[in-house]
Amino acid sequence: MSALDVTDVAAAQGATPSSRAAAEAEAVMPQSVPPVPPATQAAHARLDGLMARGAAFLGSRFAIMGGAMSWISERNLVAALSNAGAFGVIACGAMEPDRLAEEIAATQALTSRPFGVNLITMHPRLDALVDVCLAARVGHIVFAGGIPPTTAIRKAKDGGAKVVCFAPALALAKKLVRSGADALVIEGSEAGGHIGPVSLNVLAQEILPTMAAEVPVFVAGGIGRGEALLSYLEMGAAGAQIGTRFVCATESIAHARFKQAFIRGAARDALPTVQLDARFPVIPVRALQNEGTKRFLEHQAEVIRRHRAGELDKDAAQLDIEHYWAGALRRAVIEGDVENGSLMAGQSVGMVTKEAPVAAILAELMDQAAAVLAARAA
Numbered sequence: 554m555s556a557l558d559v560t561d562v563a564a565a566q567g568a569t570p571s572s573r574a575a576a577e578a579e580a581v582m583p584q585s586v587p588p589v590p591p592a593t594q595a596a597h598a599r600l601d602g603l604m605a606r607g608a609a610f611l612g613s614r615f616a617i618m619g620g621a622m623s624w625i626s627e628r629n630l631v632a633a634l635s636n637a638g639a640f641g642v643i644a645c646g647a648m649e650p651d652r653l654a655e656e657i658a659a660t661q662a663l664t665s666r667p668f669g670v671n672l673i674t675m676h677p678r679l680d681a682l683v684d685v686c687l688a689a690r691v692g693h694i695v696f697a698g699g700i701p702p703t704t705a706i707r708k709a710k711d712g713g714a715k716v717v718c719f720a721p722a723l724a725l726a727k728k729l730v731r732s733g734a735d736a737l738v739i740e741g742s743e744a745g746g747h748i749g750p751v752s753l754n755v756l757a758q759e760i761l762p763t764m765a766a767e768v769p770v771f772v773a774g775g776i777g778r779g780e781a782l783l784s785y786l787e788m789g790a791a792g793a794q795i796g797t798r799f800v801c802a803t804e805s806i807a808h809a810r811f812k813q814a815f816i817r818g819a820a821r822d823a824l825p826t827v828q829l830d831a832r833f834p835v836i837p838v839r840a841l842q843n844e845g846t847k848r849f850l851e852h853q854a855e856v857i858r859r860h861r862a863g864e865l866d867k868d869a870a871q872l873d874i875e876h877y878w879a880g881a882l883r884r885a886v887i888e889g890d891v892e893n894g895s896l897m898a899g900q901s902v903g904m905v906t907k908e909a910p911v912a913a914i915l916a917e918l919m920d921q922a923a924a925v926l927a928a929r930a931a
């Protein structure tokens with residue numbers, strides 16, 4: 554209600570000048586925040602306890618890692634996440650070392666809180682990228698997109714950084730910890746972007762009972778609400794890595810049309826890429842369906858036809874298929890070409906309903922988790 558509205562109501566009710574003044578003053582004064590009930594406070598304290606190990610590892614208030622998203626997880630979103638109490642992670646993607654150094658410095662200018670850098674293991678200059686992180690005193694390096702070389706893990710650790718690796722199966726989780734990983738991310742196929750074949754539901758049951766005792770394990774993929782976060786914390790996860798829910802953060806630089814596609818999208822629209830022929834493997838990527846995904850099928854069919862007709866050898870055909878999506882995420886995220894670009898999104902996209910500040914998204918997740926604990930205690 555505006556001050557004018559209050560005055561009008563007061564006048565209509567025959568209020569005296571002094572009570573009108575009081576009503577006007579009340580309308581412009583900030584409303585006092587109602588006290589938090591003790592049961593809610595206790596629930597949040599219990600939730601903090603469940604996140605304590607993960608938060609201590611990250612050096613953040615909440616044990617929530619921002620899932621690194623190429624083009625989206627840059628200085629603004631990363632700093633916003635860290636400033637709001639989570640742990641932002643820069644997506645290095647295909648950046649060259651100089652570009653990464655610039656992005657780290659720009660992020661450090663926006664936050665004094667810790668954040669990490671996600672490096673793709675097949676980057677041809679992986680070693681140089683690790684050096685850049687170490688020189689900038691980045692505390693956590695997340696190796697993604699494959700099993701990192703032991704030398705890269707060693708180099709990062711010797712340089713003083715904590716190493717986080719993605720574990721796609723229990724045997725590999727054990728191997729990564731033996732190689733020096735300080736923490737693990739287990740990412741289920743519900744996630745956005747490049748995905749493995751196994752759901753988080755199953756990965757969590759396979760990996761948490763064994764590995765949670767050894768290192769902090771962060772769960773990722775399909776986490777859209779606090780209740781789900783809580784259930785994984787209670788299974789032994791140290792925290793969660795969340796991507797899709799932060800794409801529409803006010804602080805995210807994703808194009809308005811990209812955000813709109815997320816707000817409209819439902820879980821069933823976020824599907825993995827389809828491979829037409831076993832001889833021409835396609836890395837599965839979960840994304841919202843659009844003209845680009847439809848044409849990818851036609852493109853594969855055409856390339857396979859040309860291969861069969863002897864117009865393309867196998868390697869050239871495979872390369873042609875792989876090149877189809879080159880630059881496609883940038884086209885969608887930065888240029889807003891949501892028809893032909895790649896709309897990488899996780900199944901939790903259906904829970905993205907509006908643009909909101911990072912702090913509000915985090916508060917919502919925490920309140921949802923705490924509400925379960927409070928209801929249980931009651």
Ligand SMILES: Cc1cc2nc3c(=O)[nH]c(=O)nc-3n(C[C@H](O)[C@H](O)[C@H](O)COP(=O)(O)O)c2cc1C
Binds near residue numbers: 644671773776795898
């Ligand atoms: C648009 C988009 C881009 C992504 N890019 C990367 C990336 O560059 N490197 C990476 O390790 N993971 C990437 N991911 C995966 C996220 O880091 C995170 O693990 C995932 O989003 C978690 O699942 P959720 O989306 O269901 O929350 C991407 C995800 C999305 C949605």
